[in-house]
Amino acid sequence: MMNLFAEAAEHQQQAQQPQPLCAIRAASGQCLIPSASGLFDRFKMTGYVKQLLASVxxxxxxxxxxxxxxVFVYFQLRSMFVVRPRPKQALATESFNKKPVKKREYADKQVGDDLDVVDDHDEFQNAKEVPYRGPVYTEDEMLRRSQLFYxxxxxxxxxxxxxxRTVPMKIIQNIIKTAGTSPSGANLxxxxxxxxxxxxxxxxxxxxxxxxEQINYSRRMGAKWVLDVEHLNVNWNKPYLTEAPxxxxxxxxxxxxxxxxxxxxTYYNEISTCIAxxxxxxxxxxVGLVTVTTTPLNAGGQIRELLQRPVNxxxxxxxxVGYPAENTHVPDIRRKKIEEIIRLY
Structure with a gap:
């Protein structure tokens, strides 16, 4: 009897205690998922935090x-329209401008001068600009010169x-200087x-x-490539590399x-070098000299080491390069007509 009175008193005491709110209850009355308030009570959050969250x-x-x-849109627009400084490019420009002017030994002082002129061309930012002074011809003279050059x-x-036959070194220097007038990416x-x-x-x-080249002709390039160049009378033997002065x-x-x-x-370094x-x-x-372009396939690394050039x-x-030999013959080839290489829009 005493146990029954004790259990009844315990149940009455539990009923008087505040119970946490429940979101979902089982059929037996057990709380399966407590509500937000129930979680707050369970984790014993302070009254200040509950009041703050309740006010949101x-x-x-x-x-x-x-x-x-x-804020996100602001930074996106800023990155698109605000030009950021480029420390490497500014450093390259500053280094270029600080270079002292050095006198160079030219083969012919009447050709060129002792100053390196910066070509204000090809997106080289912060370079000093100078007036362009190019040749001016009449249309008749332009037509005549274009025809003669062709x-x-x-x-x-x-x-x-x-x-x-030997070639004067000053001629070689002049043609190299001509190649050096070519445009290049960022004028580098x-x-x-x-x-x-x-x-x-x-x-x-x-x-x-x-x-x-023996390996290229026998294994690397394949039979089709060998047949394609057969009419030009070329092979792996390159005596002209030593015959030319x-x-x-x-x-x-x-x-x-x-x-x-x-x-x-160096931007577009291969394209720039090919244009040069x-x-x-x-x-x-x-100047009346001749040459033949030779691609040293798979030999470039050894040549660079032989000439002790840097890895870059x-x-x-x-x-x-030299004069042509007497009675020299060349392959009888046909160049494409203008109609085959031009498209007008």
């Missing part, structure tokens, strides 16, 4: 969300037989022209190239080293 309305959350979205360049051919001029007259070095380069190794600079030893990326090579080919033909320079082409 829906419009408070909406205002907070709108503020976050506004008639001259039409005679240009790839020649593989060279005369031992990412090229190096190695002019080789030493017979021992030319012999070694020929050995390197011919060794790799000069061998020009054209190298592109994949990056440049600034005065503070930081790397300056086109200038060089025209300059070679213009890569071999692009070899150009033997």
């Amino acid at each position: 309305d829906a419009w408070h959350l909406n205002a907070l969300s709108a503020f976050v979205v506004t 008639e001259s360049m039409k005679l240009r051919r790839s020649v593989r037989c060279f005369s031992p 001029q990412p090229w190096t022209f190695c002019v080789i007259a030493d017979e021992a070095i030319k012999v070694r380069i020929r050995e390197i190239v011919e060794t790799e 000069y061998l020009i190794v054209i190298m592109k600079q994949t990056y440049q080293i600034l005065e503070n030893n930081q790397r300056q990326p 090579t086109g200038f060089l080919l025209a300059a070679i033909h213009n 320079e890569k071999v692009v082409l070899l150009l033997p």
Whole structure:
């Protein structure tokens, strides 16, 4: 009897205690998922925190969300329209402008001058601009000059037989300077022209190239490529590399080293170097010399090491340069007509 009275008193005491609110109850009355207020009581949160959370309305959350979205949109627009400083480019420009003017030994003082002129062309920011003073011709003179230049360049051919006749070094320097007038990405001029007259070095380069070319013709390039060039009478043997009085190794600079030893990326270095090579080919033909473009496939690394060039320079082409040998023959080829290479819009 006493136990029954004790249990009844305990149940009455529990009923008088505040019970946490329940979101979902079982059929037996047990609380399965407590409500938010029940969770607050369960974790014994202070009255101040419960009061603060209870005072938060829906419009408070909406205002907070709108503020976050506004800040995000602001920074996105700022990144799109605000030009940020480019420390590397500014450093390259400052380093370029600080370079002292050095006198150089030219083969002919009447050609060019002792100052390096910055080409205000090709997106080189912060460069000093100067008035453009180009040639001015009448339309009749322009037509005449364009026709004469075409008639001259039409005679240009790839020649593989060279005369031992020597070429004055000042001519070689002038044609190299002509190649140096070519446009380049950010005007970084990412090229190096190695002019080789030493017979021992030319012999070694020929050995390197011919060794790799034998592998190219026999295994790497395949039978179709060999058949495609058969009508040009070319093979792995490259005697013109040593027969020509000069061998020009054209190298592109994949990056440049600034005065503070930081790397300056060279933009479009291969395209820029190839454009300069086109200038060089025209300059070679213009003075009555001949050449043939030679791609040293798989031999560039050995040539770079032989010439002791830095690792940022890569071999692009070899150009033997000299006078043509007497009674030289060239393949009888046909160039495409204007209708085949032009489209007017």
